[in-house]
Amino acid sequence: MRTVKGVITWISGPVVRVEGARTARLYEVVEVGEERLLGEVVALEGGEAVVQVYEDTSGLRPGDPAYFTGALFSVELGPGLLSTIFDGVQRPLPLLAQLSGPWIKRGLRVEPLPRNRRWHFTPSRHVALGDRVGAGDILGIVEETSLVRHYVMIPPGVRGRLRELAVEGDYRVDDVVAVVENNGKRFEVKLVHRWPVRRPRPFRAKKQPSLPLVTGVRVIDTFFPVALGGTAAIPGGFGTGKTVLLQTLASWSRVDIVVHVGCGERGNEMTELLERFPKLRDPATGKPLMERTVLIANTSNMPVAAREASIYTGITIAEYYRDMGYHVLLTADSTSRWAEALREVSARLEEIPGEEGYPAYLSSRLAGFYERAGRVECLGKPQREGSLTVIGSVSPPGGDYSEPVTSHTLRYVGSLWALDTQLAYSRHYPAINWLLSYSVYVDRVKGWWERIAPRWSEIRSRALEILQREASIRELARVIGVEALSEEDKLVLLAAWMLREGFLQQNAFHPVDAFSSPEKQVKLLSIILEFYDAARAALRENPSLTVDMLKKHALTKRIVTLKREVRDDELDKIDELAEEVVKEIEKLKVATP
Template sequence: MSQATQQETVREDGIIQSVSGPVVTARDLDARMNDVVYVGDEGLMGEVIEIEGDFTTIQVYEETSGVGPGEPVENTGEPLTVDLGPGLLDTIYDGVQRPLDVLEEKMNSPYLDRGVDAPGIEMDKKWEFVPTVEEGDEVASGDVLGTVPETVTIEHKVLVPPTSEGGEVVSIEEGEFTVEEVIAELDTGEEITMHQEWPVREARPSETKMTPREPLISGQRILDGLFPIAKGGTAAIPGPFGSGKTVTQHQLAKYADADIIVYVGCGERGNEMTEVIEDFPELEDPTTGNPLMARTSLIANTSNMPVAARESCIYTGITIAEYYRDMGYDVALMADSTSRWAEAMREISSRLEEMPGEEGYPAYLSARLSEFYERAGYFENINGTEGSVSAIGAVSPPGGDFSEPVTQNTLRIVKTFWALDADLAERRHFPAINWNESYSLYRNQLDPWFVENVRDDWPEERQWAVDVLDEEGELQEIVQLVGKDALPEDQQLTLEVARYLREAYLQQNAFHPTDTFCPPEKTYLMLTAIHTFNDEAAKALDAGVPVEEIIAIEAAPRLNRIGVQEDYEEYVAELKDEITEQLRELY
């Protein structure tokens, strides 16, 4: 909410009755559910979460130490909203959309005082507005009025607010305007600015939610090749401490072929979030060569920040994502992590003395998770464009226990599950995604895209790899009992092929300039090279060649080096010929 609006609507209404951490009870407050209020002499921002008779319960987004009974509570009469308009990108916010760099400048210190506030976008900055409609044109809610070059990468489309009734444009001007200056006027008398406000807990309207048919290409072989996510899809990345959740999301944020990235650091450790805040502004967008932050909005709510703001930061992020979706962009939202969000809900719920559910989480945990992920999707917008929001949430189950409530409730909602494994991480296998526990329900609906845009036999090659890895999992149980040498030679060969799938295909070096991103074509060709080794080795085995001689050919270890090759097409073609030639020489 802008400061101007705050000043106009604030009125002193109630008195603090009691304080319990971030939960404050006020009496005689004329308020509705989800109204934003300002608590105490310092005016700490909070939100109404329960009303019972004359008593109103408020969750405060800031530290409440020193706040006591008898202090005033002021009601704005409006729900928690975010400021929308040019300037959302290349900005770092806290959980309730206060820009951290502006607050730091305001306080002249990185340590922020309580009660300090600033609007989510710069109200005084002038933007170059270029109309795309003319006087006399009819416009409806959601229509594009013009464009603003928001960053070097992204053109911001100025929309008629979704709440507008529309009408005929009677005046529209080109030039430099602040977000609060009128850029267009309709025959209904409505004046439109570049600034919108939207309540974070309410999904922005759309025309139709459609079935996604295009993958969100990540450049990570195990994801694109075996467990793809669709543009407009949902995914969960559960895993114990140190298994690579944050690194996986960083890779997705940098390389996923989304137009806009919204990264929500929800309750993560301060040093981890500091690394993100320091690294992102320096990263180069591999697609455009411009700074990655030029298409990124960061929301930082670390574990030492007030717990109530952590509960709202997820909604702030998804609302910003929906705003750019309405412009026709594909948006990828990273939430790291939804477990910390659920823990914030649990703490607030316990202070409200609500009946606890499993492991102390509130009974409405599943409903809240569903509400969040349901706002992702591939949409036809109300202005006729198409856009998507892909939601990828990290989950941090205590001790890596996937049977805990947050993981299980998330599993029932999302369609892609990337299970991180501490054992793989300890063996330095990265990304440490367990291929036996992970799955994607998008595979069948995305196969036509891969067939059309990569190769006809993409689904068959992927299925072959899945079958080999499944067979290896079964054989490993036998190997642990009797040893590898007790297996028949054809099964020993299967184990060797699976080893190349694991080491050459599923492992990927995030620090190698070439291997860090693998395009779908390369992902496919790597699989065909290992498949060629499998088929030719099987022929040699049938011809009586011992398995030791087969796996000892000179060309086979070169399979592990495909990932680091820039001219991979030529390399794979030569390698296939060498493998075929060397194996056929054995019989």
């Protein structure tokens, strides 16, 4: 690796200008000052390079040296990523804590993946010496955790004849496990390789998302689903529950790998996450959830430039596991803090500001990030398919969705889960507003849902119709009063209340209610609609029957508490109660004079 020395001529916060950079290139890694602080070239102006530094620049002076490494800013990809907590530039935080204590020492360099640990490598049966191999071909398997098999792949850009392949045994990440020869040139394949974070990893073909990401959150899965390989945004004001919702999705979603990026969030929120996640258990296996999770923590008190890098670090790691054929979920909390980092660095660069001070390229950066999601046919043999689903939270100031980060984000995502301040203040969680939210994936995942419940589309549409009718009836009630409403309108209000209390509202910390299987979701929604249909028919047949009588009936309370009283392996109880609903309302209709 070449090293070219330059001289610092100008400093403004995390941005420095370096003279003597005629051979430099964009996104090249630069080590700044005597402590060799990590930085990256973000602009070239004549013979000067503009460098954003990922560490605190206090104490730097014009005239200090800077060293151009010739390498692009990259991350290490290999076994050892899972169960680890990194900062925004892929330094393992537990190791940094051992070396420098609670405050990270400037210029501290550690390898992202441990060099002293040995991994048991088993060569693949799908390749043999002399075979022509290429990017993505699986050479062997490493049991990275008890939940995840790590597939050792030929890195992108490498192809030729397989001349050497390691035998089964224990190897370090930088040991050579294969040699590929092409036109007399030999390429050594190790358990680890590096990849530039700003360059999307290649794939054979991108496919239309058609399978839902099952999150266990009822309002999302049933009303506003996101597909595997899709994108979603969670905009919401302060205190609406963005972080808890993202953590719930990361904990319960039916995916193989989770990468969670805490980008510019408060330190206490990240501390809670780092304390909570290692204690969580994988719902399917009961093993520690961290065994299939990568955490990237870049809190608000860390250098602002590293906040911008953390998003790219996370999505590159996520793409790596996608290329193995896994379904990967990336959650980013929050992209607004990332955009604020772009704005600050842009101001230091003295660029012409765009809307609300954000750089003119904000939209293209957001597009480039979300477009790296997708369901893909992976490179290499054997044939496999993977997906990367990206969900990012957005923090619009004052809940204003017209501000630049939110409005640009909505152009590139397929699902919007709009968090509502009023719902949050009324203790309705998740505070997703069903009148503002949407999903473009409903028709794409319809076939999957209708294999579980043939009437899923009809049930979903009817429930949303009731919630929409409730909004218009409440507007009318503000004018004429609730008592002046017809009994049928009052029944709509009762059914909407049951939908909110018995279906939409969900306790993320309740052992039963935290996750609802798709089957349970359909049954909960169905029994509320059966109650509504039976009650409406009874009201029409017996004018003496009132909605107040129905509301006070014990049956109503039993329906709305089913969500936390019936486990996923006890769904027959919902069917039994559904039969009882019809009988009880029939009795009530006959008994009422």
